[in-house]
Amino acid sequence: MSERACLLCAVYRRDAAPRPYERPQVDEACRHRLDNQINDVRNLFLRLANPEPAPVDDRRYARLDKGRPTGEYRLADPTAAVGGMAPTRGRSNQPNVSGSKEPGLPIDITTVDLLAPARIGSVRDTLVPATEPEPATVTGRRVVVGPDGPEIEQVEYQILAKRPVLDESGQQKMVPTGDQTGPISVATVLDEIVRDWRDALFPHEHLPVPTVPTLTAWLLNRSTTACDRHPAIADHAAEIRQIRGALYRALGEGEPLPQVMWGVLCRTDGCNDVSQLVKRPESAYHVECDACGRLYTEQEYHEWTKHLANQIRPKGRRSAGGLPAWATATAEALQAPAGAADRRAPTPASQPDQG
Numbered sequence: 001m002s003e004r005a006c007l008l009c010a011v012y013r014r015d016a017a018p019r020p021y022e023r024p025q026v027d028e029a030c031r032h033r034l035d036n037q038i039n040d041v042r043n044l045f046l047r048l049a050n051p052e053p054a055p056v057d058d059r060r061y062a063r064l065d066k067g068r069p070t071g072e073y074r075l076a077d078p079t080a081a082v083g084g085m086a087p088t089r090g091r092s093n094q095p096n097v098s099g100s101k102e103p104g105l106p107i108d109i110t111t112v113d114l115l116a117p118a119r120i121g122s123v124r125d126t127l128v129p130a131t132e133p134e135p136a137t138v139t140g141r142r143v144v145v146g147p148d149g150p151e152i153e154q155v156e157y158q159i160l161a162k163r164p165v166l167d168e169s170g171q172q173k174m175v176p177t178g179d180q181t182g183p184i185s186v187a188t189v190l191d192e193i194v195r196d197w198r199d200a201l202f203p204h205e206h207l208p209v210p211t212v213p214t215l216t217a218w219l220l221n222r223s224t225t226a227c228d229r230h231p232a233i234a235d236h237a238a239e240i241r242q243i244r245g246a247l248y249r250a251l252g253e254g255e256p257l258p259q260v261m262w263g264v265l266c267r268t269d270g271c272n273d274v275s276q277l278v279k280r281p282e283s284a285y286h287v288e289c290d291a292c293g294r295l296y297t298e299q300e301y302h303e304w305t306k307h308l309a310n311q312i313r314p315k316g317r318r319s320a321g322g323l324p325a326w327a328t329a330t331a332e333a334l335q336a337p338a339g340a341a342d343r344r345a346p347t348p349a350s351q352p353d354q355g
């Protein structure tokens, strides 16, 4: 099991044991998850880049002269003539004193950061020499007044000194200061992953144009090979997941939560006895088993639940007695639209049961 553990389970299912894979190095469900997330990044990016136009207040009022209409009209919002104006921060009523906060920029900096073009070797942080604290003894002198007049006494202090850290070759080691804030642009993150995949797996290919739609298309076309062979696929999946979260936050939305399909068993033999099937709203595969990674299309899931419902309900009875409430409830709910009519027809004998 351990040598066949899916690499991406550590990214997508951190609380669960990694599922074994069929094809190295990633199981089928995690492959789909990666593709979905790349797709999400593309769609979310396009939504953030092309926001809905702000509503323009274009109401007009008749211009009056001493209570009588002049026949002219004026706009309720004068800026409506030029397409309206985004809400901007008002000036504070408080006097401006030293220590007042710098007024914020009238733009959304996070959005501007995320939408910025790809920059190779983006400055993530300034590098400064690494140091580590080290206890040191410092000798000082001070003047004390003794019986024979003033004299000089030596005192020893314990201090924490900063010692520079050297690497194996004796060079000064440099570390990021950690003073850079704000997200790296989506295009930069994707472009770095594209370069990494190209260098490792497709050395003869040209790099795509570094725009988000082109980069995501390039990644989607090669994600199968990357899942099969790229050693750092988990790092890349984590970066894509992170940038997807940043895009959701910039749009002011939460990630859609998976919906647990309670009371439905998995189709895989011996998979589990507790429902682990989840429906991911964004997935091409309708339902996924979180335990074994089996994927169900909408059709497959529908047929499987229909089959389960038929197994649970004794033939010719409207209600299944003696079964736990969740089983009958699920079966009833699932069969109500399609199955109810044709099942009752061939068994008129069961009618007295109900009345």
Ligand SMILES: [Zn+2]
Residues within 6 Å of the ligand: 006, 007, 008, 009, 010, 018, 019, 026, 027, 029, 030
């Ligand atoms: Zn996995």
Ligand SMILES: [Zn+2]
Residues within 6 Å of the ligand: 266, 267, 268, 271, 272, 289, 290, 291, 292, 293, 294
């Ligand atoms: Zn399963």
